[in-house]
Amino acid sequence: xxxxxxxxxxxxxxxxxxxxxxxxxxxxxxxxxxxxxxxxxxxxxxxxxxxxxxxxxxxxxxxxxxxxxxxxxxxxxxxxxxxxxxxxxxxxxxxxxxxxxxxxxxxxxxxxxxxxxxxxxxxxxxxxxxxxxxxxxxxxxxxxxxxxxxxxxxxxxxxxxxxxxxxxxxxxxxxxxxxxxxxxxxxxxxxxxxxxxxxxxxxxxxxxxxxxxxxxxxxxxxxxxxxxxxxxxxxxxxxxxxxxxxxxxxxxxxxxxxxxxxxxxxxxxxxxxxxxxxxxxxxxxxxxxxxxxxxxxxxxxxxxxxxxxxxxxxxxxxxxxxxxxxxxxxxxxxxxxxxxxxxxxxxxxxxxxxxxxxxxxxxxxxxxxxxxxxxxxxxxxxxxxxxxxxxxxxxxxxxxxxxxx
Amino acid sequence: xxxxxxxxxxxxxxxxxxxxxxxxxxxxxxxxxxxxxxxxxxxxxxxxxxxxxxxxxxxxxxxxxxxxxxxxxxxxxxxxxxxxxxxxxxxxxxxxxxxxxxxxxxxxxxxxxxxxxxxxxxxxxxxxxxxxxxxxxxxxxxxxxxxxxxxxxxxxxxxxxxxxxxxxxxxxxxxxxxxxxxxxxxxxxxxxxx
Numbered sequence: 001x002x003x004x005x006x007x008x009x010x011x012x013x014x015x016x017x018x019x020x021x022x023x024x025x026x027x028x029x030x031x032x033x034x035x036x037x038x039x040x041x042x043x044x045x046x047x048x049x050x051x052x053x054x055x056x057x058x059x060x061x062x063x064x065x066x067x068x069x070x071x072x073x074x075x076x077x078x079x080x081x082x083x084x085x086x087x088x089x090x091x092x093x094x095x096x097x098x099x100x101x102x103x104x105x106x107x108x109x110x111x112x113x114x115x116x117x118x119x120x121x122x123x124x125x126x127x128x129x130x131x132x133x134x135x136x137x138x139x140x141x142x143x144x145x146x147x148x149x150x151x152x153x154x155x156x157x158x159x160x161x162x163x164x165x166x167x168x169x170x171x172x173x174x175x176x177x178x179x180x181x182x183x184x185x186x187x188x189x190x191x192x193x194x195x196x197x198x199x200x201x202x203x204x205x206x207x208x209x210x211x212x213x214x215x216x217x218x219x220x221x222x223x224x225x226x227x228x229x230x231x232x233x234x235x236x237x238x239x240x241x242x243x244x245x246x247x248x249x250x251x252x253x254x255x256x257x258x259x260x261x262x263x264x265x266x267x268x269x270x271x272x273x274x275x276x277x278x279x280x281x282x283x284x285x286x287x288x289x290x291x292x293x294x295x296x297x298x299x300x301x302x303x304x305x306x307x308x309x310x311x312x313x314x315x316x317x318x319x320x321x322x323x324x325x326x327x328x329x330x331x332x333x334x335x336x337x338x339x340x341x342x343x344x345x346x347x348x349x350x351x352x353x354x355x356x357x358x359x360x361x362x363x364x365x366x367x368x369x370x371x372x373x374x375x376x377x378x379x380x381x382x383x384x385x386x387x388x389x390x391x392x393x394x395x396x397x398x399x400x401x402x403x404x405x
Numbered sequence: 406x407x408x409x410x411x412x413x414x415x416x417x418x419x420x421x422x423x424x425x426x427x428x429x430x431x432x433x434x435x436x437x438x439x440x441x442x443x444x445x446x447x448x449x450x451x452x453x454x455x456x457x458x459x460x461x462x463x464x465x466x467x468x469x470x471x472x473x474x475x476x477x478x479x480x481x482x483x484x485x486x487x488x489x490x491x492x493x494x495x496x497x498x499x500x501x502x503x504x505x506x507x508x509x510x511x512x513x514x515x516x517x518x519x520x521x522x523x524x525x526x527x528x529x530x531x532x533x534x535x536x537x538x539x540x541x542x543x544x545x546x547x548x549x550x551x552x553x554x555x556x557x558x559x560x561x562x563x564x565x566x567x568x569x570x571x572x573x574x575x576x577x578x579x580x581x582x583x584x585x586x587x588x589x590x591x592x593x594x595x596x597x598x599x
Binding site: 235237238240245 | 513516517523526527530531534556
């Protein structure tokens with residue numbers, strides 16, 4: 001009686017394999033949605049915020065709020081509690097949250113070569129190649145961000161992260177299911193006293209992590225037989241004091257036998273930020289009702305490592321501003337409904353820290369003046385030179401970085 | 406004053422005014438009248454000299470607070486904290502060079518790689534925060550202070566007071582004019598929002 005942890009790429013027939021495995025083993029399924037719902041319930045955080053942990057896009061305010069770390073902590077706790085109920089197939093991002101010490105777990109990766117995925121996208125959802133590729137790319141970026149967050153592994157399909165990797169372009173669904181079942185009865189994934197203890201320790205570590213996160217701390221937590229080890233990654237001068245506080249918080253959790261702190265490898269590094277947060281803006285919101293134009297622009301920015309979101313009208317743009325914390329916006333002036341000028345006005349009033357670049361096809365000198373007066377960062381004419389636009393985006397990003405508290 | 410102490414005193418002044426990079430042994434030699442050889446006889450190198458200066462800063466600040474604390478045993482908690490704040494501001498004025506060293510960036514950069522530097526700084530801050538926390542704890546006992554998290558409050562309070570000192574050190578503003586407002590704010594913080 002074990003746990004099957006499956007992490008998969010989109011359009012790789014993973015759902016069919018999961019169904020096959022559940023049919024033959026009788027295991028119940030644990031999905032990301034269940035874990036998210038449970039995590040949201042216990043933590044009091046809204047579901048959409050918890051879910052954001054699985055996204056490559058981190059809120060620009062995460063440095064202060066630690067929202068991502070908190071979300072991961074409560075997801076871990078939700079999963080750990082769920083696993084205690086017995087054997088299961090865990091499918092999705094959550095599957096990677098189970099520590100390796102829980103050795104009665106078979107870690108499976110389901111992936112395929114791109115041509116197979118494009119074909120599946122056409123069969124399952126009737127997607128054209130271009131749309132399929134776009135979805136695959138978006139999903140893979142999220143997958144890569146997830147493995148990087150958890151294991152500092154940039155390749156989400158890295159064979160070292162799993163017990164078995166199933167290339168679906170070479171094995172069919174039935175064969176994949178059979179391979180999983182075959183490995184499931186091997187001795188290595190049997191439940192042992194040690195692995196059962198490891199499962200308990202998983203719950204304990206997750207509980208501690210959650211408590212520490214709530215108090216604003218960002219440390220990684222492991223537990224072995226009730227002995228908790230906290231790893232401090234952030235440079236702090238008053239280390240003794242920090243350690244005392246961490247120990248006090250953790251010490252009150254039932255089941256904790258001892259607490260030790262250690263210094264992580266990043267402790268002495270000055271910058272532990274990822275490189276993408278520096279030179280270029282990571283969150284650009286493009287607002288334009290000319291769909292074709294804005295899609296192309298988004299793709300071209302992506303090539304320059306700038307992540308962008310797209311809104312086709314003013315209303316959804318303002319919703320995205322409220323929910324998704326963009327750093328920089330690029331807006332067209334002429335749009336039906338709420339037009340560019342109105343968006344600019346509202347954004348600069350409610351969220352002055354967002355830099356707005358106006359990009360328009362038929363603007364007049366008077367428009368330019370008005371935009372700059374309203375606080376636009378730049379005013380540019382279509383057709384725009386992509387290099388010039390990237391340069392402007394970089395400058396906007398620099399300005400934001402400079403004025404960040 | 407011994408030669409060694411004379412060198413230390415001048416070095417404190419130079420380090421605080423000119424920073425670590427900007428302090429030269431030749432200049433120190435001119436000011437103190439001690440040959441560079443003599444300076445290097447007492448101190449291994451510039452870093453060692455700086456660590457001695459920092460050690461001095463540590464000892465003199467801690468010593469001052471020790472003496473201050475001795476005389477205030479019978480005060481109520483809140484009065485004690487207020488006394489510490491006033492004393493801190495006063496000390497920052499009378500030991501400006503020493504405080505300026507603490508408000509410079511390079512000691513903290515050095516602390517990342519130099520354990521001695523790190524330990525001096527940690528001792529200074531631990532001691533200062535302990536004094537604040539002690540007053541708060543006493544106040545909780547005698548009912549003059551109402552806060553939930555004494556240790557965290559001590560840190561917030563300290564940051565406020567030290568921030569005012571910085572305004573003065575960097576000549577951002579005449580901190581003396583903020584004294585009353587600071588005291589009102591601290592009192593409010595300590596008495597709780599209830």
